[in-house]
Amino acid sequence: MGLVSQEPVLFNETIRSNIAYGKTGGATEEEIISAAQAANAHNFISSLPQGYETSVGERGVQLSGGQKQRIAIARAILKDPKILLLDEATSALDAESERVVQDALDRVMVNRTTVVVAHRLTTIKNADVIAVVKNGVIAEKGRHETLMKISGGAYASLVTLHMTSN
Secondary structure (H helix, E strand, C coil): CEEEECCCCCCCCEHHHHHHCCCCCCCCHHHHHHHHHHCCCHHHHHHCCCHHHCECCHHHCCCCHHHHHHHHHHHHHHHCCCEEEEECCCCCCCHHHHHHHHHHHHHHCCCCEEEEECCCHHHHCCCCCEEEEECCEEEEEECHHHHHCCCCCHHHHHHHHHHHHC
16 A cells, blocks of 8 residues: 655655655666656756755655655655555645646556545545545545535535635
8 A cells, every 4th residue: 555645754865765665675766767757756856966865854854845745656656556545645735836746646546546535626626436524424425526516515515615715
């Protein structure tokens, strides 16, 4: 299983080591770079003075939130899990970082079971199945278009509230 959480776990190691972490049997340079490219991380990594050999610092303090997320996504891509858990993976990001990270997540979710815990509409709108949890129980389940048609539905109400607040 792969995990990308709101605050990704990064080790006081190089970017290369952080991406390769958890890959059974180790990872080749080509695999690491390919995963970074898919995660929209390769360009920013390559622009760093030490590139993939850059130390991220304790808990990734040398990197922005979006950069940390993209390294965590690259790690998940490299691991190639059958199940991917995204726990508020874009909630702490600004709009531009969210767009870049969401593009990477959209690619990594293809052909695997992905469970997304999210509060942002942009994160879940294109999901195959959206489950709305209310008071610990699934209140509604379906695609965005279907849930929007439920008069007085919890999902439609949340989306309407989201649209009016933006």
